[in-house]
Amino acid sequence: MRPVCRFPGAKVTRMCGIIGYVGPRAAQEVVVSGLRRMEYRGYDSAGVAVVVDGVIEYRKKAGKITNLDAEIVANPMPEATIGIGHTRWATHGGPTDYNAHPHVSDNGRIALIHNGIIENFAGLRAELQAGGVSFRSETDSEVAAQLLGREVAQGTDLADALRAVVNRLKGAFTLVAMDAQEPERLVAARRNSPLVVGVGEGENFVASDVAAFIEFTRNAIELGQDQLVDVTPTSITVTDFAGNPAESHPFEVTWDLSAAEKSGYDWFMRKEIYEQPQAVADTLLGRFNEDGSLKLDELHIPEAELRSIDKIIIVACGTAYYAGMVAKYAIEHWTRIACEVEIASEFRYRDPIITRTTLVVTLSQSGETADTLMAIRHAREQHAKVIAICNTNGATIPRESDAVIYTHAGPEIGVASTKGFLTQVAACYLLGLYLAQVREAKYGDEIAAIMAELASTPPLIQRVLDGLEPIKQLAAKYINQQSVLFLGRHVGYPVALEGALKLKEIAYLHAEGFPAGELKHGPIALVDEGIPVFVVVPPQGRDQLHDKVISNIQEVRARGAFTIVLAEEDDEEVTPYADVIFRLPKVSTLMQPLVATVPLQMFACELASLKGYDVDQPRNLAKSVTVE
Ligand code: F6R
Numbered sequence: 001m002r003p004v005c006r007f008p009g010a011k012v013t014r015m016c017g018i019i020g021y022v023g024p025r026a027a028q029e030v031v032v033s034g035l036r037r038m039e040y041r042g043y044d045s046a047g048v049a050v051v052v053d054g055v056i057e058y059r060k061k062a063g064k065i066t067n068l069d070a071e072i073v074a075n076p077m078p079e080a081t082i083g084i085g086h087t088r089w090a091t092h093g094g095p096t097d098y099n100a101h102p103h104v105s106d107n108g109r110i111a112l113i114h115n116g117i118i119e120n121f122a123g124l125r126a127e128l129q130a131g132g133v134s135f136r137s138e139t140d141s142e143v144a145a146q147l148l149g150r151e152v153a154q155g156t157d158l159a160d161a162l163r164a165v166v167n168r169l170k171g172a173f174t175l176v177a178m179d180a181q182e183p184e185r186l187v188a189a190r191r192n193s194p195l196v197v198g199v200g201e202g203e204n205f206v207a208s209d210v211a212a213f214i215e216f217t218r219n220a221i222e223l224g225q226d227q228l229v230d231v232t233p234t235s236i237t238v239t240d241f242a243g244n245p246a247e248s249h250p251f252e253v254t255w256d257l258s259a260a261e262k263s264g265y266d267w268f269m270r271k272e273i274y275e276q277p278q279a280v281a282d283t284l285l286g287r288f289n290e291d292g293s294l295k296l297d298e299l300h301i302p303e304a305e306l307r308s309i310d311k312i313i314i315v316a317c318g319t320a321y322y323a324g325m326v327a328k329y330a331i332e333h334w335t336r337i338a339c340e341v342e343i344a345s346e347f348r349y350r351d352p353i354i355t356r357t358t359l360v361v362t363l364s365q366s367g368e369t370a371d372t373l374m375a376i377r378h379a380r381e382q383h384a385k386v387i388a389i390c391n392t393n394g395a396t397i398p399r400e401s402d403a404v405i406y407t408h409a410g411p412e413i414g415v416a417s418t419k420g421f422l423t424q425v426a427a428c429y430l431l432g433l434y435l436a437q438v439r440e441a442k443y444g445d446e447i448a449a450i451m452a453e454l455a456s457t458p459p460l461i462q463r464v465l466d467g468l469e470p471i472k473q474l475a476a477k478y479i480n481q482q483s484v485l486f487l488g489r490h491v492g493y494p495v496a497l498e499g500a501l502k503l504k505e506i507a508y509l510h511a512e513g514f515p516a517g518e519l520k521h522g523p524i525a526l527v528d529e530g531i532p533v534f535v536v537v538p539p540q541g542r543d544q545l546h547d548k549v550i551s552n553i554q555e556v557r558a559r560g561a562f563t564i565v566l567a568e569e570d571d572e573e574v575t576p577y578a579d580v581i582f583r584l585p586k587v588s589t590l591m592q593p594l595v596a597t598v599p600l601q602m603f604a605c606e607l608a609s610l611k612g613y614d615v616d617q618p619r620n621l622a623k624s625v626t627v628e
Helices: 027-037 065-074 121-130 142-153 158-166 268-274 276-284 303-308 318-335 344-350 370-381 419-438 444-455 457-466 469-477 492-507 516-521 545-558 589-610
Strands: 017-022 045-052 055-062 082-088 110-118 171-179 186-191 196-199 204-207 219-222 227-231 236-240 249-252 311-316 338-343 358-364 385-390 403-406 483-488 510-515 532-536 562-568 580-584
Touching: 017 027, 017 110, 017 171, 017 186, 027 045, 027 065, 027 082, 027 204, 045 065, 045 110, 045 171, 055 065, 055 110, 082 110, 082 171, 110 142, 121 142, 142 158, 142 171, 158 171, 158 186, 158 227, 158 236, 186 204, 204 227, 268 276, 268 589, 276 419, 276 457, 303 419, 311 318, 311 344, 311 370, 318 338, 318 358, 318 419, 318 492, 318 589, 338 344, 344 370, 358 370, 358 419, 370 385, 385 419, 403 419, 419 444, 419 589, 444 457, 457 589, 469 580, 469 589, 483 492, 483 516, 483 545, 492 510, 492 532, 492 589, 510 516, 516 545, 532 545, 532 589, 545 562, 562 589, 580 589
Parallel strands: 311 338, 311 358, 358 385, 385 403, 483 510, 483 532, 532 562, 562 580
Antiparallel strands: 017 082, 017 204, 045 055, 045 082, 110 171, 171 186, 186 227, 196 204, 196 219, 219 249, 227 236
């Protein structure tokens, strides 16, 4: 995630939520409930439009959906069987009522919603204005509504008209539109922005996310890049931008509505923290044979190609990047292939060395992160093979990769990623072990033993969750804390970084993660009286770094730090140096991130909640970032 820039003209956007419905139900209700299910994407205005008796009726309001609800109560909308709705995150033009979507064309024919950025909007706007069109907003999106309005007014068929419009647009867009004169037809198009079709019986949906229509149907179709869909209650026709029939990919959504709701938890984030044992178990499910060997059926890359790989580059952003840092230790250890980890937004700008024998592995929960997507495109242009590890079926990143390993974590709604991280680590481990198996870098019984340990982690994660009360109590002590440090070594280092990121993003406090051995080279100057320092201690005895980390704890404690130590169950060596000790189940070093990250996630969740912050939708952040 990245901070949002709200200045008009800025090229930074969040992922808007889009829904369209056509069918016998009350369209406005279906649309608004769909918008609510997409709230987690982040937005600052919302709107809905319907067609009744040849007229477009719309309501739109700045602020949360409750403002839109109030507007609809004050000015009720007529019953309709077709409707579109949108949650907007402001880019071109501030978050006002008039900049909210849907946009209605000057001639009243078209209502349109848009996700993305139309880069050449200024020229198109000037052209339309010169032709007498008056604009009612400052948005880039309105040009698409006006262009489409002009096309249909000339008698062009609605789908052909949209085709003509998209062929004039530059940038990223999902567009959904309806015509006041065709009350049973929606048209939609996508380029570089997500769009899925929900297939019902006598009704159909289009949306940026299956969550928007899961209440009504689990059957969906993912649209490809540069495709257009023409939807009525009983038909769905997919074409490319030239009008040729195009192949679409039907799939079944495997999670239900209750999975997308809070199930009694105060925050989605807390619910998702508690879902981690299941999420990791589901990610591992069906991926190994009875003899302990691995099967990754979805990896349609010939084994000969996997054997020829001489370098791996893991590319990701934020929390996913830290999961990649963890994975590097395991992958290098198991496969003996050199593995680099790179922040996606930096990747292609440094001219990385990529050859046909480089394997690029991308990690993305949403599957829509633009920085990661651009890195994939760059890697594939250089003929590297790309494997995506992703949690979102039908998303752009898996579609544009050579192969995908899905993390079956279920929907992650809280903006701060939690089960995304653990399942990304688990999926990377599957990939690492699979490569070791294919390349015979490890004996079968060694792989089976590691797999068995990996498969044993879900109940251990559950044990950590069952013992989180002391962490929650600790959070209460730090409501007014300004700064917190996190230390770790080896895989404990990315865990420390992840603990710090969680605190920054939801509790808004300064937090830093360091490799514990690096402290003496500078960061130890930050340590003063009473500062809380979390330390992830590697497993005792079996790990050479254990004693070194204990020395690091003594160093910070001698300078006044309050040490909060995460150490395994019977590690008594560390006890004298810990002000607070949180016990972790006994696991090997490489498995430790799967248990040690959990208390740090909960500490941040609890602290942010006690401070009265919106844990699920922290300020300046949203769930997916679809432009660079
Ligand atoms: C942090 C967080 C972000 C994401 C990052 C990548 O809690 O959620 O740092 O991890 O924006 O997102 P995905 O995994 O969707 O590509």
